[in-house]
Amino acid sequence: MSEEHLKTTLKALKDRFGLRESELMKDPPTLVCEPGKIVEVSQVLRDEFAFNFLCELTAVDYWPEEEPRYNLVYGYYSHAQNVRMALRVPLNGDDPSIHTIEGVYKGANWHEREVWDMFGIKFEGHSDLRRILMPYDWEGHPLRKDYPLGYEEPQFTFNFDEIDKRKHHGRYEEA
């Protein structure tokens, strides 16, 4: 019963919105959607096909490929029918933005804030788009592929002193 529901859902979405299946992601079954249609598709999924649970909202960065640079991944689950499916939305690199689905699923709020913080993808219509994991005044979006990892150089004996000069040491200070 649930497998048939999944098949009818996928077929209906493909016919109505012209989506195609993704070759990269097979488990759960995934369709590729355009950025402009995501709110409508989510609404249809929630109201008509009983996919009432948003389990995942994340992004992947494919730098140095510029078109598309990002792929947003939306994961859905249906409590009534016990099936899962996902949507992938490709976005271009220059000033990426997409409409928020916070009106459809309230739980997308912090997910979208995290994607903004980590990737710099703006969500139009979001109630509170601020940084959530990084400090308030941080510059840059860490999970982009052109952002450096920021690791510390190991101090061996030959470069011990020069790294020691640059390193910050906590001191006891009289108040």
Add this chain to the structure above:
Amino acid sequence: MDEPLEVNYKELQHLVSERALKGETVLLNMGPQHPSTHGVLRLLLELDGEVIVNCVPDIGFLHTGIEKNMEAKRWELAEVMTDRTDYLNNTGNNLAYCLAIEKLTDLDVPPRAQAVRVILVELERISNHLVWLGTHALDLAAMSLFLYCFRERESILDIKELCSGQRMMTTYFRPGGLWRDIPEEFEIAVRRFLRMMPERIKEYEALLTKNPIWMDRTRNIGKISAENAINMSLTGPVLRGSGVAYDVRKAQPYSGYEQYDFIIPTGTHGDVYDRYLVRMEEMRQSLRIVQQALDRLPYGPFRSNNRKYVPPPRAELGTSMEAVIHHFKLWTEGFNVPKGAVYQPVESPKGELGYYLESNGGNQPYRVHMRTPSFIHLQALPLLCKGHLVSDLVGIIGSVDIVLGDCDR
């Protein structure tokens, strides 16, 4: 740390209601260092007297950049970091990561490894619920339970140490099975634990369940209805306390869970008391699962034989050239996972833990995203605590069972 940060208050005005701007309500900071916030969580409370009007959580004080760091390591070396996200559920995190890799690479896991995985994950669930109960009761002033729960937890940590040598961050599950076979003392230790534990759970219930102070402090506090909970993407005991019987172990069984017989406890009202009852019953069900898995533990290999992903045993290195080549490749380059993406959900003690893994065919993860339950449950905290007192907030945070490592990654 040099100059004070210039904060533009106009940007943050939407967080507080107009009464705060007029001065009718007080803004209180329940700061990152607080005895009952279970870690480094900052809450900005807007109080009208002692009643909470709004609560804005501020997270990120434990952000470790695990997702980015895993992209710089190889597949098997990145597993070390998965232990440290939800640090009360190490084996559960390892399991989700290994299952995702096994899905991408089509590795077979022998039944003995699956059964041992189930035993350790269920013991970890009991250990997590013990820490939850100890700290929750400590916050609501039932202090002796903290010491009892940690005493029980020591037995579970001893069992984990028997298998892997480490008390907490074991990294015992590897893609394909287990790191090494379980020792002989494992079965004796687990059976001793199974004999002792039901009595102890009865003791905890005798202390709390019908206690009038406990019931006063937890009944009708922090209610959430089932539709609101599903819309806010809540899972785990928080959702089950509101009456929805959703458990990933029953809905999409993994690692052999379909063979075991257990029920999913649900509550009715969706308040703190119901979540407490749900978790106590879950501990009993976990004991049931461990009993069944231990009774049926099959003999056989403990790890897959696929030499492209699993290193050969040391004895083989003396006789076979292919074994030496496989060993060399695995230790210098690591294994390559075929191109693809997968989302693997697992039932962690706090809710649905999902790992989104994407590979581009190389020996390093291309993207790892952990869909962690604590991150999502904290979103619902403002909904849960509206209209309650500050002392109720402590109970609500305890009942939602957040772990900040899980939330901030």
Add this chain to the structure above:
Amino acid sequence: MGIEQKAGNMGVVTVGLEQAVNWARTNAMWPMLFGLACCAIEMMSAQAAHNDMSRFGMELMRASPRQSDLMIVAGRVSRKMAPVLRRLYDQLPDPKWVISMGDCASCSGVFNNYALLQGVDEVVPVDVYVAGCPPRPEALIHGIMTLHDKIRHEKLNTWV
């Protein structure tokens, strides 16, 4: 010999001032609750019944920095948390000591990236480093014993 010979049975004992003050400081050290991540769970285990820290005088963990003298930094310190940590260290009254518990606090452990302080000694001066990921409760108690040793050998002119 002097005073003890004359006042032998009157219950008077003489000891050096350094010894007395150092003894008093070590035997009733109150740690501040600063558990951040996984090491905090092992610190709680060390406080619980199996390995008991209250036999060393650390019965309670004070939540307020104004009422404690030892800060056990247990867990990884992120860049967002670093100013908070320094502020709490400044709020501790003298004499104060810092134990950096675990690998992440000593040298950032497994995580060498943009988000963490590479060792908590970038912001506070540390007295004892305890290694381990997480360190066993016995290792933490060994670290506390080392700190007690260090304090017992302090001299008058290094006191604060």
